[in-house]
Amino acid sequence: MKKEEVPQDGDNLHKGTFKQLFYAVDQSGEYKEPVTSVGWEPENVALGQAWEEVEHRVNETREQVLAGQKSPIAYYMERTLLDLPLLASKAGKFGWQVKRHMKPAVFKKLSAAMIAKYAAIFSIPAEVLQKGELLPFQRPQ
Amino acid sequence: MTAFNHVQTAHCESGVVSNLFRHYGLKISEPMAFGIGAGIFFGHLPFVKVNGVPGTTYRIWPGAIFSRVCKRLGVKMESRKFSTPEKAQTALDEVIGKGIPVGMQSSVYYLPYFPASYRFHFNAHNLVVFGKEGSDYLVSDPVMDTVTKIDPGSLAQARFAKGFPEPKGKMYYPVSVPQNVDFTGPIKAGIKQACYFMLKVPMPQFGIKGIRYLAKRVKQYPEKQGERRAALYLGNIIRMQEEIGTGGAGFRFMYAAFLQEAGTLLKNEELITIGKDLTLVGDLWRNFAFAAGRVCKARVVDNSPYNELGDMLLHIADEEEKIFRRLSKVKI
Numbered sequence A: 001m002k003k004e005e006v007p008q009d010g011d012n013l014h015k016g017t018f019k020q021l022f023y024a025v026d027q028s029g030e031y032k033e034p035v036t037s038v039g040w041e042p043e044n045v046a047l048g049q050a051w052e053e054v055e056h057r058v059n060e061t062r063e064q065v066l067a068g069q070k071s072p073i074a075y076y077m078e079r080t081l082l083d084l085p086l087l088a089s090k091a092g093k094f095g096w097q098v099k100r101h102m103k104p105a106v107f108k109k110l111s112a113a114m115i116a117k118y119a120a121i122f123s124i125p126a127e128v129l130q131k132g133e134l135l136p137f138q139r140p141q
Numbered sequence B: 001m002t003a004f005n006h007v008q009t010a011h012c013e014s015g016v017v018s019n020l021f022r023h024y025g026l027k028i029s030e031p032m033a034f035g036i037g038a039g040i041f042f043g044h045l046p047f048v049k050v051n052g053v054p055g056t057t058y059r060i061w062p063g064a065i066f067s068r069v070c071k072r073l074g075v076k077m078e079s080r081k082f083s084t085p086e087k088a089q090t091a092l093d094e095v096i097g098k099g100i101p102v103g104m105q106s107s108v109y110y111l112p113y114f115p116a117s118y119r120f121h122f123n124a125h126n127l128v129v130f131g132k133e134g135s136d137y138l139v140s141d142p143v144m145d146t147v148t149k150i151d152p153g154s155l156a157q158a159r160f161a162k163g164f165p166e167p168k169g170k171m172y173y174p175v176s177v178p179q180n181v182d183f184t185g186p187i188k189a190g191i192k193q194a195c196y197f198m199l200k201v202p203m204p205q206f207g208i209k210g211i212r213y214l215a216k217r218v219k220q221y222p223e224k225q226g227e228r229r230a231a232l233y234l235g236n237i238i239r240m241q242e243e244i245g246t247g248g249a250g251f252r253f254m255y256a257a258f259l260q261e262a263g264t265l266l267k268n269e270e271l272i273t274i275g276k277d278l279t280l281v282g283d284l285w286r287n288f289a290f291a292a293g294r295v296c297k298a299r300v301v302d303n304s305p306y307n308e309l310g311d312m313l314l315h316i317a318d319e320e321e322k323i324f325r326r327l328s329k330v331k332i
Helices: A041-066 A072-079 A084-091 A095-101 A104-108 A112-122 A126-131 B012-023 B030-036 B064-073 B085-097 B152-159 B184-199 B207-242 B248-266 B269-298 B304-329
Strands: A020-022 A035-037 B040-050 B053-059 B076-080 B102-106 B125-133 B136-140 B148-150 B171-176
Touching (some): A041 B269, A072 A112, B012 B125, B012 B171, B030 B064, B030 B248, B040 B184, B053 B207, B085 B102, B085 B125, B085 B152, B085 B171, B102 B152, B136 B152, B207 B248, B207 B269, B248 B269
Antiparallel strands (some): B040 B053, B102 B125, B125 B136
């Protein structure tokens, strides 16, 4: 890549506040100083798509929780971008146990200590999780 | 307070090597660290899924660059892992208290200074902590353009994130750094190893073979995965290729910069020429990402663009194979 080809496609994801470094060649085809870039369209597209997917999953799970099919644990797992194996290892449980906690009936019987543990993982107050309040998801600004 | 000369780099691991070693008077550029550490690689792992999406890598596994560079240059490192965040913090405070900058492995999800849109659960990030201001730690994160700060709580979370590869509070710092190093041997060893990994690893998912393997899969995406997942899989290939700390085309350019620097240092014209040709392959990777991005955006349903993308990858594989075959024959 030539220096003048280093992409400068600023986007709304990080508002030009962050610059990446690239190795690029000068007129004589040599690498001298690396060049900074504010972003590149294909990457912006892919990154936007990844966040869209997160949003999609969060909303889908939210509907399932509201319909009484899943517990708030499932919602907050998606909201914190975790998956089942990751959440299970953070909670110090087996996957099947966490899966059980995602059943509304089982969730209602969870101990205060377990709720507190999950709440800490999700960085939310324990009462919020206990009550089953679904805090909105916000895309990173 | 320890003075630490922060220099922004393209990739976290080679960047930490370069920044840490320079602190001890051993000057090594980022591309040189990447080359000696044989950082260039390719792997496509459809069975290792993160959030249901197969993984692709354009570099060697985390930690490998670091350990290889240390071994080849004769740098002795102290590397420690911890059972609890408390023990990890005490040890960190003790070491930076002595004025020693400390490298560590972390998750990017818990780094408050990191650009928010990049904060996914990725555990193989590297950064340097070199001091304290009040209770906050001073951070030289190689992908950031300036020195930043982090509160102890976030740092503990980042150091003890769960999931692969688990950092377990890993921290490392040099205990003995040689001042005058002859780079010839390390360069030779690095190139030999990179050629082996690109050409001869006997598994279809890795090296040049891995690029062809991915090409075949990309062609089958629409049929096998459906429109939605096909676009998602494709998007992830681009993200892994372009995102900070992982850049695919970026790694090709960095390796080309290494070949140029090595060629100049050893007065070896052949290395410089191969570096120039590798730059062209990096451009092919960029074209691929560009075309793939357009397919993602358009959300096309028919197979033909996926076929074309697969063909682009096959072309890249052919060109990269030529490069590494030539490189494996260069006399150093």
